[in-house]
Amino acid sequence: MSGVLPPEPDRGATEEDGGDLRVLPLDDDEAARLINCLAADTARSTLTALQNDPATASELADGVGTSLQNVRHHLDNLREAGLVRVVDTRYSVKGREMKVYAPTRDSLVVCVGDSADVD
Template identity: 40%
Template sequence: MARLFPTQTDAAVERSDNPAVLSLDDAATRDVIEALSSETAYDIFRLLNETPATPSRIADQLDQSVQNVHYHLENLESAGVIEVADTCYSEKGREMSVFVVSEDPTLLFLGTEDDRPSLKRAFKSFASLLGPPSILLAAGESVSQLVTTE
C-alpha cells in the first residue's frame, strides 16, 4: 500500500544574495553568537548548511539525543539562523519538521553601527574586483572561521 504521508522531503538549502549584517551593537548579534557557541549547536548548523534534516536525522548523524537536538534547534531558530522549511512524517506517522539554514545569509561585522558605511565601501570595492558571488562565499567562510575560533 502506498504511503499516505511523505516520509522524505524535497526541501533544499537555498540562500539569497541579500545577507543580513549584524554589528556588535546589534541585539541580534548576541543571540546568534550565543546560539552558535555550543559545539553541538555549531555541528547542527553545519549539518543543516549542507542538507535539510529532521531532528531525529540530526540526532542520528551527530550521535546526540533527540531532546538535546530539539533544545539547540529552538535556540538556533530563535536566533534566526535556521528555519522550518517542510514537514514530513516518521514511519509511525508522527509529524516531523524539516530544518534548513535561513534563506538570508548572515554577516557578522565586528564593528559598530557607525562603522557600517566604511564596511559598505569596502565591500563595494571588493565586489568590483571579484564579483558579488565571491563576497558571499568569503563572508560565509569568515563567519564560519570566526565562530570556530571562539
C-alpha cells in the same frame, strides 16, 4: 573558514527566497543571540549537518550523536538566530508530524563597531 560567504554574490536572490545579506553590529542584540547560539559545539555540528541535506530533528540527533532533546534545543536557538528554517513536514512510521529543517540562505556579516556605523 570556507563556506561562510558565497564566492560570488547571488544577484538574483530576493527577500522571498532568503537570499539577503544581513549585516549586524557586534553590539546588537541579534548579533549577541547569534554568537551565543553558535558557541555550542552541538549547535555548530547541527548547522553543519544541515548544509548537506534538510533533515528532521531525529535524523540530526542520530547524525550528530546526541539526544533528540539536545538537538531540538539547538534547533530552536538556531531558528531564533535566523540560521535555520522549517522547509517541510514529514510523518514518522507512527504517524507523528516531524518538521524538516534547512539552513537559511542568508549571508551574514557581524561587524565590530558601533551600531550607528552599520547602514
